[in-house]
Amino acid sequence: MAHFALKYLRREALPTTFCPGCGCGIVANCFLKAVEELGRSSLEGFVFCSGIGCSSWIPNPYFKADSIHALHGRSIPVAMGVKLVRPDLQVVVFGGDGDLAGIGLSHLIHAARRNLEVLVIMVNNMVYGMTGGQVAPTTPRGMVTGTTPYGNPEPSMDVARLVADAGASYVARWTVAHAVALKESIKRGLEVRGLAYVEAVAQCPSQLGRRNKMPSPAEVMRWLLKNSVSLAKLEGGWEEGKIPVGVYVDRGRAGFVESYRGMAEALRRVK
Amino acid sequence: MEERVLTGIHFWEGNVACAEGALAAGCSFFAGYPITPQREIMERMAARLPKLGGVFIQVEDEIAAVNSLVGASWAGAKAMTATSGPGFSLMQEGIGYLIMTETPAVIVDVQRLGPATGQATKCGQGDVMQARWGRHGDQALVALCPNSSQEMFELTVEAFNLSERLRCPVLLMADEVVAHLRERVEVPPPDRVVVEGRRRPSSLDEAPFGSARPDGVPPMPLLGEGFNVLVTGSTHDEYGLRHTASAMVHRRLVSRLVRKIMDRADELAEVEVRGLEEADVGVVSYGCTSRSVYRAVRMAEARGVKVGHVRLKTLWPFPSKPVRALSEAVKAIVVPELNLGQMCLEVERVAAEPCRVIPLNKVGGGLVITPDEVLRALLKWS
Numbered sequence A: 001m002a003h004f005a006l007k008y009l010r011r012e013a014l015p016t017t018f019c020p021g022c023g024c025g026i027v028a029n030c031f032l033k034a035v036e037e038l039g040r041s042s043l044e045g046f047v048f049c050s051g052i053g054c055s056s057w058i059p060n061p062y063f064k065a066d067s068i069h070a071l072h073g074r075s076i077p078v079a080m081g082v083k084l085v086r087p088d089l090q091v092v093v094f095g096g097d098g099d100l101a102g103i104g105l106s107h108l109i110h111a112a113r114r115n116l117e118v119l120v121i122m123v124n125n126m127v128y129g130m131t132g133g134q135v136a137p138t139t140p141r142g143m144v145t146g147t148t149p150y151g152n153p154e155p156s157m158d159v160a161r162l163v164a165d166a167g168a169s170y171v172a173r174w175t176v177a178h179a180v181a182l183k184e185s186i187k188r189g190l191e192v193r194g195l196a197y198v199e200a201v202a203q204c205p206s207q208l209g210r211r212n213k214m215p216s217p218a219e220v221m222r223w224l225l226k227n228s229v230s231l232a233k234l235e236g237g238w239e240e241g242k243i244p245v246g247v248y249v250d251r252g253r254a255g256f257v258e259s260y261r262g263m264a265e266a267l268r269r270v271k
Numbered sequence B: 001m002e003e004r005v006l007t008g009i010h011f012w013e014g015n016v017a018c019a020e021g022a023l024a025a026g027c028s029f030f031a032g033y034p035i036t037p038q039r040e041i042m043e044r045m046a047a048r049l050p051k052l053g054g055v056f057i058q059v060e061d062e063i064a065a066v067n068s069l070v071g072a073s074w075a076g077a078k079a080m081t082a083t084s085g086p087g088f089s090l091m092q093e094g095i096g097y098l099i100m101t102e103t104p105a106v107i108v109d110v111q112r113l114g115p116a117t118g119q120a121t122k123c124g125q126g127d128v129m130q131a132r133w134g135r136h137g138d139q140a141l142v143a144l145c146p147n148s149s150q151e152m153f154e155l156t157v158e159a160f161n162l163s164e165r166l167r168c169p170v171l172l173m174a175d176e177v178v179a180h181l182r183e184r185v186e187v188p189p190p191d192r193v194v195v196e197g198r199r200r201p202s203s204l205d206e207a208p209f210g211s212a213r214p215d216g217v218p219p220m221p222l223l224g225e226g227f228n229v230l231v232t233g234s235t236h237d238e239y240g241l242r243h244t245a246s247a248m249v250h251r252r253l254v255s256r257l258v259r260k261i262m263d264r265a266d267e268l269a270e271v272e273v274r275g276l277e278e279a280d281v282g283v284v285s286y287g288c289t290s291r292s293v294y295r296a297v298r299m300a301e302a303r304g305v306k307v308g309h310v311r312l313k314t315l316w317p318f319p320s321k322p323v324r325a326l327s328e329a330v331k332a333i334v335v336p337e338l339n340l341g342q343m344c345l346e347v348e349r350v351a352a353e354p355c356r357v358i359p360l361n362k363v364g365g366g367l368v369i370t371p372d373e374v375l376r377a378l379l380k381w382s
Helices: A004-008 A024-037 A075-085 A097-103 A105-114 A159-166 A179-191 A205-212 A217-227 A256-269 B014-024 B039-048 B062-074 B085-100 B128-133 B149-166 B176-180 B247-262 B289-302 B320-329 B343-350 B371-381
Strands: A046-050 A066-069 A090-096 A119-124 A170-175 A196-201 A228-230 A243-250 B008-013 B027-032 B055-058 B078-083 B105-113 B119-123 B142-144 B169-175 B182-187 B230-232 B271-274 B281-286 B307-312 B314-316 B332-337 B356-361
Touching: A004 A024, A024 A119, A024 A179, A024 A196, A046 A075, A066 A075, A066 B062, A075 A090, A075 A097, A075 A105, A075 A256, A075 B027, A075 B055, A075 B062, A090 A097, A097 A105, A097 A119, A097 A159, A105 A159, A105 B062, A119 A159, A119 A179, A159 A170, A159 A196, A159 A243, A170 A179, A170 A217, A179 A196, A179 A243, A205 A217, A217 A228, B008 B014, B008 B149, B014 B027, B014 B039, B014 B105, B014 B149, B014 B169, B014 B176, B014 B182, B027 B039, B027 B062, B039 B055, B039 B078, B039 B176, B062 B078, B062 B085, B062 B105, B078 B085, B078 B149, B085 B105, B085 B128, B085 B169, B105 B149, B105 B176, B119 B176, B128 B142, B128 B169, B128 B314, B128 B343, B142 B149, B149 B169, B149 B176, B149 B182, B169 B176, B271 B320, B281 B289, B281 B320, B281 B343, B281 B371, B289 B307, B289 B332, B289 B371, B307 B320, B320 B332, B320 B343, B332 B343, B332 B371, B343 B356, B356 B371
Parallel strands: A046 A066, A046 A090, A066 B230, A090 A119, A119 A196, A170 A196, A228 A243, B027 B055, B027 B078, B078 B105, B105 B169, B142 B169, B281 B307, B281 B332, B332 B356
Antiparallel strands: A170 A243, B008 B182, B105 B119, B142 B314, B271 B307
């Protein structure tokens, strides 16, 4: 029997260019499983926007769907342009932590504030992988990368908390070692009213693992599991070196396009 | 009912005429970030677009503005942003992306005095070379340059039409003086405004990024119509698949993107030409500076000096032929500009020997080049 995901994939683009053991495959699998469980037999009606980085390649070119592979950090403005013009299309953003929380952070915060009706999936591998492994805003303190050869002196950033505080309707974080929970959050994210942000903390054995005494994918995934803490158990919701997992917020709020269209409709009723 | 085309005679400043030109051309998406001196364009769009069923959004920065045009345009809208100097610098990477992905969009730069923050409210013409060369990599686009409120309307319509016809971003290089000049604007009835649409693929198989047609412009599919379109700023083949190492694919793509503009440079060259026959001296002008030139030419002719004047409405691709023709008719061409000498370099490039090119430059304080100053130069070099 063919793999369930093949019907969603652009076969001429396979195999993928991801490194062996990359976390992107698990994230793609969780997303497509969520789509299938929601009863969608194809990706018709979806538009995928992504930036620059390894995880931005998940939809473009591998998904058999419309996709825009945007500039580094700029997937969210592109997604906003699509959604405002075609509210009927379901817009999903894929990006890495460097793309969405580094260079593109301002757009992510403002999209959350507007509560733009898109699902943002951030694959957080805690490093700039495509450029060979430089420190990211999400790299844990002390980790060795290409640009922190003596260990990262900076604290890392809780992007999920930031997006929740900025006003998004739905925010969750899991690691790829929590694949079922991740898939369930993606399902919820595809159905919620407003912006959904789902963070998937993932291994990058090639660029982060090998520099930090975890050269195999399984070792990094064990590290992810060992350091994951349920959000409910963390005092203040954050502890350096730990990965809070769980649902930060789940609230139906009017989204930006809904509000904008409502304003425009009301204007046109006025003579 | 809100009217899209405000047919009639108006007393409009250039920025308002520009916004109205965009609406008349069918613009339905505007994203912008506040900056002087373009603000009247975005405030006009904020007031008008929602009533017309379109979308206006003030975004977090100019980078978001230009990138939102990508999504809006592929979703089917005619999309525009407007900015001034610093914002134009921030948009350059996005403009390169629009070129590479063959995405129609219009970007207005109401030029002010740079560099950096410069003199934010004062007029300048210092962005004209940036318009041509501001991005990394080989590329070409179209840049138009109005010199009146009427042209702020007309050339904005033209910018949309060219951007749809050529599938490339088109720049409207306005300046602070033209943007804030209030004068008569005549808006024709809707059926007299020529509006071009987008050429769409005839089948799902037609390649969106390659063309066998001589014009080199492929048809453009839209999102949400079953094309499974792949849009990428990376080097891609005719179906949008990335080729990050193939020399052949890169050369084929980038050569076509440049050729589709440069091969029709003559057709795109819109100029106003006056008095080339028996001219004693020439002048090449554009934007607000050309208004002083009109007067200087009359003053010179009252003194018996005949002046050949080429006024550029298209800045890029550069209208080489009419400028070359002028250089063959005169011994010297004066090029007045509100910068320290930019388009004069292009005039020098195309001018025939032994014609001399005389820059006439002024920057600072919002001072314009006066008719007297142009006149003195014309008399000196006639």
